[in-house]
Structure formats: structure tokens, C-alpha cells
Amino acid sequence: MHVILIAGGWSDEREVSLSGAKKIRTALEELGHRVTFFDPAQDFRHLVRTAREADFAFINLHGTPGEDGLIQAMLDKAGCPYQGAGAAASYLALDKGASKEVFETLGIDTPPWQFITPTQGADTPLALPLPVFVKPNKGGSSLGMSLVRTAGEFPSALSKVFAMCQSALVEIFIPGVELTCAVLGDRPLPLIMITPKAGAPFFDYENKYAADGAEEVCPAPVSDAVTRLVQERMLAAHNALGLTGYSRGDFILAADGTPYLLEINTLPGMTPTSLLPRAAGQVGLSFAALISELIRLGLEERGR
Template structure:
């Protein structure tokens, strides 16, 4: 097939996207596909025309565009199939506050939260007890995120977010261990436990992408009951958000065993250190096999 590999883009996560694209490009060629690289930041005006000449599009974008559903909407217009969620589901999952409403509707625990906008200002009243996380309502890779322990530090954390995004998600701090659960097709993959390096307060950008940034243990050393519970919650969230193909959700688990779903990623990272490829490898799928399966699922679900 003629596959266009869409990566790069203009978000703050551009470098992560390009890093993953290199490995994906190799895998696509190993699968026998004719690959054309396409960067929306350089040639967005030709996306529709390029997509109409392709048999399939493999999207490796993070943030906007890509996770917001814009690229998927253009591909739908072109009649070009692609892996993963469609435009509406992509946008719903990218918006952390909106997706949290979906989790709460399913009775899935998620940390208490509030939205603060520039209209309210950096001195808006805080409805949650400290400490809190402050993060862009739309975005990923922990970019722009702060752990605020003192009230006087909140305005600076909000300023950081407002420089990137029009709204800030302020979220209850849940102490515990972080677990992530990937979905592939209609099955949940093994859980991965994430242990940031000792001097890190949370799983930040450096921890996520540095080769020695964190210990990632797969399968996670937790009970079968907790594993089944988190996998079930993740499958339910995946379906309720309207996602297809694949996704990955991040959970915090307290010492008492309560799991809180933080967010769901519709275009999980595909770098050499990424989590979903690690989980897929544990069930026998090489990176190239994983790319092939995502293409199969994309064609089967017929997003375009």
C-alpha cells in the first residue's frame, strides 16, 4: 500500500512526534509499504490532495493538530483510512475536563478537578485543597504541568499554562503509584508500573522521554484483582469516549488500592521508550507487528 506517515506538526510535542516517526517509517517499509512522509507544519495546504492519493495514513502527531481530530477530519474528507479514533472522539479525549465528565458518568474514579480560564485570571479562587496539579486542559507529555504545594505558587503555574492553552485543569493531588493501561482492538494490554527517578516529583517530560528517566515495569507487580479492575475501567472509558483501534490511559493507585483514571491518550507515543509498544511486546507483538495490527484495525473499523 501507499502509506502517508503524518508527523511533526506545530505543537510543543513536535520533537516527540518526529522521534517516533523515524521508527514507524522503518516498520512501515519492513511491512512492504511505500511510505511518503508528510509534515503538516510544512505543507498543511496539500494534506487533502496528498491523502486522496494514498491508501492509508498513519498518524503520529501529539497535541494540536492530530490529537484534536483536525487531521482525522481532513482524512475523512479525502476518504483515506487511518489508525485510531475519529475527529469527535479525538477531541473529546484530548479535552481533559470533558473526558473526566465521561469518566464520572461511568462511575470511574478520577481526581477532583476544576477549570480556570484567563477570564477568571491567575487569582481565581481555588476550590480544591493543596497540593494540586495544574496542567493544560488540552495537551500531553506533561508539558506545562506544575505541582503546586503553596497558594502563592498558583498564579505562576496558571501563567505557565495560559501561555500554552486557553484553560487550565487544576486537579486534586493523589499520592500513590502510577499505572498505565493500553487498549489494542477490543482487548486491554498488560499494565505497566511507572516509577520516576528518585529526584522527580512526578512523571514529567524528562522522565517520559529520557532513556533512564523512569523505571517502567511490565507487567506491573500488582494483584490480579487490581489488574482486572483497571483493565475493565480502561475498556469502559475507551468505548464511552468513542475510541477505536487503540488508546492508553494513566491511573494513580493509592496505598489502599483505589485507582483513579487521570486521562486517556488517543495517539500513544511511539518512541523507543514509549509505553504502549512495551505492553504490546509483552503479549508477543514486535514494534513492526504492532504497526501492522494498527493498520489492520484502521482499515477494519473504516474511520474514513
């Protein structure tokens, strides 16, 4: 097939996108596809025209555009199939506050949260007990996130978010073990336990992408009961948001055994250190086989 590989873009996660695209391109070519690289930051106005000439689009964008559904909506207009969630589901999942509302309606535990906009201002009173995480309501890779331990740190953490996003999500810090769970097709993959490197306050950008970053253990050394519970909740949340193809959710396993769902990523990272390929490897899928399966699922969902 003729596949356009869409990566780069203009978000703060551009370099992560480009890094993953290199490995994806190699896999696509190994699978026998003809690949055209397309960077929306360089040639946005020709996206629909380029997509009409392709058999499939593989999206490896992070942040906006990509995870906000814009590229997916344009590919729909071009009649070009692609992997992963559609436009509306992508937008809903990217908005952390909106997706948390959905989780709560299903009875899926998520940390108590507060939504704040620049209209309310950086001097908005904190309505949650400390410590809290303050992060962009839309965005990923832990960019712009702060762990606030004192009331005096709160206004500057909000200002940091407002410099890069129009809304902030404040979330109670729940101590525990960080787990991630991916869904591929209609099945959850093995869990991964994440332990930030010594001295890191949380699983930040450096922990996620540096070669000497966090320790990631797959399958996670937790009980079968915990594994099943997290997988069930992840699949329920995936379906409730209307996601298709694949996604990856981040959880905190509290000391009392409750798994709290933090957020869901509709375009999981595909760099050499990314979590989804590692989980897929545990069920026998090489990186190229994972790419092939994502294409198959995308064609099944919206093939011409």
C-alpha cells in the same frame, strides 16, 4: 500499500512526534509498504490532496493538530483510512475536563478537579485542597504541568498554563503508584508501573523521554484483582469516549486500592522508550507487528 506517515506538526510535542516517526517508517517499510512522509507544519494545504493519492494514513502527531481530531476530519474528507480514533472522539479525549465528565457519569474514579480559563484570570481562588497539579486542559507529555504545594505558587502555575493553552485543569494530588493501561482493538494490554527517577516530583517530560528517565515495569507488579479492575475501567472509558483502534490511559493507584483515571491518550507515543510498544511486546507483538495490527484495525474501521 501506499502509506502517508503524518508526523511533526506545530505543537510543543513536535520533536517527540518526529522521533517516533523514524521507527514507524522503518517498520512500515519492513512490512512492504511504500511510505510518503508528510509534515503538516511544512505542507498543511496539500494534506487532502496527498491523502487522496494514498491507501492509508498513519498518524503520529501529538497535541494540536493530531490529537484534536483536525487531521482525522480532513482525512475523512479525503476518503483516506487511518488508525485510531475518529475526529469527534479524538477531540473529546484531548479535552481533559470534558473526558473527566464522561468518566464521572460512568462511575469511574478520577481525582477531584477544577476548570479555569483566562477569562476567570490567574488570580482565581483555588477550590481544592493542596497539593494540586495544574496542567493545560489540552496537551500531553506533561508539558506545562506544575505540582503546587502552597497557595502562593498557584497564580504562577496558572499563568504558565495560560501562556500555552486557553484553559487549565487543576487536579488534587493523590499519592500512590502510577500505572498505565493500553487498549488494542477490544482488549486491554498488560499494565505498566511507572516510578519517576529519584528527585523527580512526578512523571514529567524528561522522565518520559530521557534514556535514564523513569523506571517502567511491565507487567506491573500488582495483584490480579487490581490488574483486572484497571483494565475493566480502561476499556469502559475507551468505549465511552467512542475511541477505536487503540488508546492508553494513565492511572494513580491510591493506598486504599482505588485506581483513579487521570486521562486518555488517543495517539500514544511510539518512540523507542514509549509505553504502548512495551505493553504490546508482552502479548507477543513486535513493533512491526503492532504497526501492522493498527493498520488492520484502521482499515476494518474505515477502509475504502
